[in-house]
Amino acid sequence: MKEYGPETFGELKADLYDDLYEAPMRVETADSVRTLAELAAGGRVLEFAIGTGRVALPLAATGLEVHGIEASDKMVAKLKAKPGGDAIPVTVGDMAKATVKGPFDLVYLVFNTIFNLTTQSAQVRCFQNAARHMGERGLFVVETVVPELDGYFEGQRMRGSWVTMDEARFEISIHDRAAQTLSFQRIVISEGKTRMLPHFCRYVWPSELDLMARIAGLELRERWAWWDKSPFTNTSKSHISIYGHAARETGP
Numbered sequence: 001m002k003e004y005g006p007e008t009f010g011e012l013k014a015d016l017y018d019d020l021y022e023a024p025m026r027v028e029t030a031d032s033v034r035t036l037a038e039l040a041a042g043g044r045v046l047e048f049a050i051g052t053g054r055v056a057l058p059l060a061a062t063g064l065e066v067h068g069i070e071a072s073d074k075m076v077a078k079l080k081a082k083p084g085g086d087a088i089p090v091t092v093g094d095m096a097k098a099t100v101k102g103p104f105d106l107v108y109l110v111f112n113t114i115f116n117l118t119t120q121s122a123q124v125r126c127f128q129n130a131a132r133h134m135g136e137r138g139l140f141v142v143e144t145v146v147p148e149l150d151g152y153f154e155g156q157r158m159r160g161s162w163v164t165m166d167e168a169r170f171e172i173s174i175h176d177r178a179a180q181t182l183s184f185q186r187i188v189i190s191e192g193k194t195r196m197l198p199h200f201c202r203y204v205w206p207s208e209l210d211l212m213a214r215i216a217g218l219e220l221r222e223r224w225a226w227w228d229k230s231p232f233t234n235t236s237k238s239h240i241s242i243y244g245h246a247a248r249e250t251g252p
């Protein structure tokens, strides 16, 4: 059986990624760039899992110095081929352990990508790695959905998305409640061929992210529902969480 490693997502999706997300998410991307630029306040910025530069390129275009860490060579090649891509230094490696010369005023990890780390310990190491890269007043911004587990029955879910005379597209996923993992296969079957697109992730509730941050010596400063800074509530479907270094405890 093939291993699903940090680079697998990008190696499988690099060719499709911009068509699927770059143009369709233009409005969300612009919102995120505006708020990230404000949080960076002119300082140095590091994106974990920079991908094809959907966010990093427009952020760099605001005049900020932006660096990236990315596991997939293919995603990096897509970024580098875009206008301005060459000006963004990217370290190929795992965001849970790769190092870039810091310090940075802002480290960010968006679009649910903390879930791409498939174990709790890798996610904790990612927070620790962010903390190591942050300057004294540096911030770590994490954007992700609040986990949504509707439609699972006895730990599995199957959803069709497309059926024609000669093609069917569907997705099957298995939920492990104890490990908080979802294992997906997106399958396209057409005359004489089958294409499979696997995806493995570990979902995390906001409260568990806050504990990971504490293990890494960070503390939650702000939590918004979206980039417009709307308040996070118990019905929010996503959150933007902002962490800074925890104040040292003093006293006896």
Ligand SMILES: C[S@@+](CC[C@H](N)C(=O)[O-])C[C@H]1O[C@@H](n2cnc3c(N)ncnc32)[C@H](O)[C@@H]1O
Pocket (backbone or CB within 6 Å): 006, 007, 009, 010, 011, 048, 049, 050, 051, 052, 053, 054, 055, 069, 070, 071, 072, 075, 093, 094, 095, 096, 110, 111, 113, 116, 117
């Ligand atoms: C959903 S995409 C997000 C890309 C980009 N940040 C964006 O918002 O468009 C996830 C990215 O994470 C990268 N990735 C997954 N696991 C990684 C890891 N452990 N270290 C670094 N990059 C990783 C993938 O290769 C892919 O480029």
